[in-house]
Amino acid sequence: MKKRIVLYKRLSDALLARLHQHVEVTYVDTTGKDGLARLRDALPGAHGLLGASLRLDHSLLDLAPQLQVVSSVSVGVDNYDIAELTRRGVLLTNTPDVLTETTADTGFALILASARRVVELANWVRDGHWQANLGPSHFGCDVHGKTLGIVGMGRIGEALARRGAAGFGMRVLYHSSRPKPEVDARHGAQYRSLDALLSEADFVCLTVPLSSSTEELIGARELALMKPEAILVNIARGRVVNERALIDALREQRIRAAGLDVFVQEPLPVDSPLLHLANVVATPHIGSATQETREAMARCAVENLLSALAGQRPANLVNEQAWGNGQPNNTIAT
Ligand code: NAP
Numbered sequence: 363m364k365k366r367i368v369l370y371k372r373l374s375d376a377l378l379a380r381l382h383q384h385v386e387v388t389y390v391d392t393t394g395k396d397g398l399a400r401l402r403d404a405l406p407g408a409h410g411l412l413g414a415s416l417r418l419d420h421s422l423l424d425l426a427p428q429l430q431v432v433s434s435v436s437v438g439v440d441n442y443d444i445a446e447l448t449r450r451g452v453l454l455t456n457t458p459d460v461l462t463e464t465t466a467d468t469g470f471a472l473i474l475a476s477a478r479r480v481v482e483l484a485n486w487v488r489d490g491h492w493q494a495n496l497g498p499s500h501f502g503c504d505v506h507g508k509t510l511g512i513v514g515m516g517r518i519g520e521a522l523a524r525r526g527a528a529g530f531g532m533r534v535l536y537h538s539s540r541p542k543p544e545v546d547a548r549h550g551a552q553y554r555s556l557d558a559l560l561s562e563a564d565f566v567c568l569t570v571p572l573s574s575s576t577e578e579l580i581g582a583r584e585l586a587l588m589k590p591e592a593i594l595v596n597i598a599r600g601r602v603v604n605e606r607a608l609i610d611a612l613r614e615q616r617i618r619a620a621g622l623d624v625f626v627q628e629p630l631p632v633d634s635p636l637l638h639l640a641n642v643v644a645t646p647h648i649g650s651a652t653q654e655t656r657e658a659m660a661r662c663a664v665e666n667l668l669s670a671l672a673g674q675r676p677a678n679l680v681n682e683q684a685w686g687n688g689q690p691n692n693t694i695a696t
Pocket residue numbers: 437438439458459461462465513514515516517518519537538539540569570571572575576597598599623624647648649650651
């Protein structure tokens with residue numbers, strides 16, 4: 363008999379067909395006020411879950427005692443209680459690598475947009491204000507030749523470093539959990555303490571995962587270390603920054619600007635002060651949001667899920683410890 367999976371993300375016809383070959387699929391739309399109730403109804407008997415951005419609490423997991431795998435269509439796994447999944451012997455998989463370059467493109471889009479005031483001035487033109495030549499009050503700042511500071515030198519961090527060094531002739535500094543001589547060699551990057559990076563960089567770009575060690579890594583003290591002409595770009599997670607302190611720093615122009623793809627609360631509330639500051643470029647968590655990359659992520663998640671349900675070690679296993687907790691006994695033919 364085919365195993366059952368609950369899908370809470372829309373997939374392309376090709377990927378759905380791939381799933382239907384091997385498993386019984388129940389699609390649940392988790393949006394809207396009844397979304398969670400629909401998910402609860404679908405969970406009993408589920409062997410696998412596939413989707414993104416859902417907080418799977420104990421009460422939801424209790425409804426799915428046969429659950430073997432949660433296949434997340436994301437690289438970030440901060441919304442899962444990994445210890446609890448591991449304790450229950452449930453594998454958690456994610457989709458690294460396939461989104462690295464696209465997310466680094468988003469980082470650079472935010473660097474350029476905030477430095478050159480692209481969104482603010484495009485709106486200014488649209489609103490009919492372009493009646494004469496521009497003056498210094500409309501000028502932005504250069505990106506090329508400046509100092510790029512990357513916080514979190516992992517996959518996306520290195521893709522940003524490559525763009526900065528090779529494409530824009532930037533000096534690249536980074537802070538990470540440890541120095542990475544191989545990255546230094548590839549991009550001429552230099553390791554710094556967080557404080558030194560904040561005080562030297564013209565662009566501070568955040569690419570760390572959200573964890574207990576990175577939550578509010580950037581607060582009032584850290585923002586005060588940045589140069590008044592520096593720009594903060596966050597493509598990691600909203601909670602890596604103390605948003606209140608950031609709003610104050612931007613409002614008082616203690617830093618020049620911010621390019622933000624992620625927020626403490628998403629969707630960003632329409633009354634957020636961030637939306638009323640001219641020196642903020644806010645995008646709706648589009649880091650990996652291209653057709654090609656979202657399809658590649660979904661494909662990766664489908665293969666992770668099918669491997670796990672077939673008793674094979676999935677390529678992108680997050681909780682290694684859960685592997686071996688009886689998983690290989692529960693197999694399907696793929
Ligand atoms: P990654 O390869 O694991 O890179 C993360 C880097 O951060 C690693 O080098 C890690 O060090 C470092 N790090 C971890 N904790 C740290 C700390 N406390 N202080 C300093 N450095 C620390 O992950 P990735 O694929 O580049 O993705 C990074 C994050 O970007 C994801 O977790 C996700 O939250 C976010 N993201 C956002 C979007 C979006 O749509 N905006 C899209 C994709 C990803 P080690 O190498 O020593 O582990």
